[in-house]
Amino acid sequence: QRASRETRANPLLSFHYLLLYRGSKFGAEFRRFSLDRHKPGKFEDFYQLVVHTHHISNTEVTIGYADVHGDLLPINNDDNFCKAVSSANPLLRVFIQKRGTRRLSCSTCSAIILRKKCSF
Structure with missing residues (x-):
């Protein structure tokens, strides 16, 4: 309940990005910023923001997120983004x-996040 109260009180959604490089060999780079959860905008704008933020405008990437069940799902259109x-x-x-590298599993993503959190 505490989280839902915080969400209602603060309409901004925090994004925590993890950029992964090349299938088996990857480095992690974290970026955080916020946008209005009630008016998040379009997927294409979000995609351009991500590639610009990470200075990877000339690289084709896939974007995904971990849902509440821990499944890694794609963000590749307005519906998925919403x-x-x-x-x-x-x-x-x-x-x-x-794009074109081996697909991630959520266990891989979780391990990277835990390793990064522990190094702070």
């Missing part, structure tokens, strides 16, 4: 992977 934003409570972790 589902991802609506499922965030209050943080949405977004995973970015270079």
